[in-house]
Amino acid sequence: MKKYLLAAILIGAFAVPAYAAEFHVMFDKTTKKCSVSTTAPSETEKFSMMGIYGSEADAMMAMKGMTKCKKG
Numbered sequence: 890m891k892k893y894l895l896a897a898i899l900i901g902a903f904a905v906p907a908y909a910a911e912f913h914v915m916f917d918k919t920t921k922k923c924s925v926s927t928t929a930p931s932e933t934e935k936f937s938m939m940g941i942y943g944s945e946a947d948a949m950m951a952m953k954g955m956t957k958c959k960k961g
Contacts, residue, residue, distance in 0.1 A: 912948035914939040916957050923958035925949060 915930045916923050916937040923939065925948045930936035939955055942948040952958045 910943075912942045912945050914942070914948050914952045914955070914958070923952050923955065925952065 910927060913926050913929050914923060915926055916939050918935055918937060925945060929941075930938060937957075939957070940948070940951055942951060
């Protein structure tokens with residue numbers, strides 16, 4: 890029984906990072922404004938990827954410091 894419990898714990902420890910959320914900062918080339926999204930931009934003609942962050946707070950803080958985002 891201990892063997893199965895240990896195996897479940899190890900599997901869970903390696904699977905948790907795979908479910909970690911990513912926050913993408915994107916620059917909209919048509920409106921000239923930045924935004925934060927949980928999905929990567931698929932329309933590369935319309936959006937530029939500005940970065941990927943582990944939390945929404947980190948993405949918002951980074952966006953405030955980006956030159957392109959300050960113009961919008």
